[in-house]
Amino acid sequence: MTESFCTFKSVGIIGKPGDPAVCQLLEQLLPILKEHGCRAYIDASSVTNNGYCENLRVPFAELLDSCELIIAIGGDGTLIHVARALAGRPNIALMGINRGRLGFLVDVHPDNLREVEQVLTGNYVIDERFLLTAQVHHNGAHKTTQPDSAVAVNEVSIHRWNTSRMIELSTWVDGEPLSDHRADGLIVSTPTGSTAYALAGGGPIVHPNLHAMVMVPVNPHSLSNRPLVIDSRSQVEIEVHAEFIDRVRVSCDSQQDLALSPGSRIIVRAHPTPLSMIHPPGYSYFNLLRAKLGWGGPPRELHASA
Incomplete structure (x- = not known):
């Protein structure tokens, strides 16, 4: 500042x-x-x-x-x-x-x-x-009529939809496997968003001058699945397991949704400006x-x- x-x-x-x-x-x-x-x-x-x-x-x-x-x-x-x-x-x-x-x-x-x-x-x-950009990379012929990318100020959230069951997803950071998650969802937050949905999910408050992203699991099944702070230059990849694909939505700041298709991956990275x-x-x-x-x-x- x-x-x-x-x-x-x-x-x-x-x-x-x-x-x-x-x-x-x-x-x-x-x-x-x-x-x-x-x-x-x-x-x-x-x-x-x-x-x-x-x-x-x-x-x-x-x-x-x-x-x-x-x-x-x-x-x-x-x-x-x-x-x-x-x-x-x-x-x-x-x-x-x-x-x-x-x-x-x-x-x-x-x-x-x-x-x-x-x-x-x-x-x-x-x-x-x-800011963050979220892009959905579809697999082959599986396409949707909704936009494939959006921008987020606070967070990109992957959350369960139309079900009371947990969802399962896998994550990678800069191409390296991170974890398999069983939870109600996953939040990838900016420092700005660390006092919003991510904070309600148990994530840390991050000063806006810090160039970092926060990954916050939402109500994870495992108590060892904790929030993680990573470099803002990192690229986060998320893949929802196939049997849960129809029960998941991707939301940017709760203002724009991105639809998934079988085999698609969500790529989250910092916006260039x-x-x-x-x-x-x-x-x-x-x-x-x-x-x-x-x-x-x-x-x-x-x-x-x-």
Whole structure:
């Protein structure tokens, strides 16, 4: 993470679809952008058309082509949706205004838009996060009509579907056999995703500056099948055993699914270009952990019932 003093001249705004508070924030945000000489673009597909600033509304693809900075208004899911669309566009920065719940990634509070002003004057922290790509390599004539590849900000998860039974799969790292797994699934996570699904699965929290991936088995049958941290330059291969192929789905950030076919393999590796995230000045990852996870507070008293 590094401090920067570059300014932005074109700013796109993408909101959580269907959230009326997005338009309320726009009424506060657009004058700030105008005051700092920024040309504003509003995503026509996600921000409700209420007649306000209709001339600024553009299609999503045009917005991506026109902006140096994108502001996502919503929760972490909204920001992740935008971040996935920015894969391969390292010259576009992304920051979030929190209209969700936990907000690990969207760190500007809607009542503190002064932080947006600081960013627009060039006073901000640049945080480069690496992404994952997942590719399904099909075997021979077995094909599906779904996409064969996708990008993930948090994690690529292989999970059981339409069954209560465990699934079985095999894994390799850089071509070397790792293990055979009997579990409810497997998560391959970025450091960004280490505080999301991977954390719920028992994985470690990984600082975003660390170039690493985390492999987390979901409810493994064997207690010795533990989370594993590997180099982000590694390539992870996963093959679901044939008898379970119809009961498994591959999901990227729970936003896009990839279908499997008999004999197919899932290849997970780091995306070649990072995501440039913008934080207000004074941003601290450890402060974020303390605030969101409740670390460092006073011990909670236990009250015995009468």
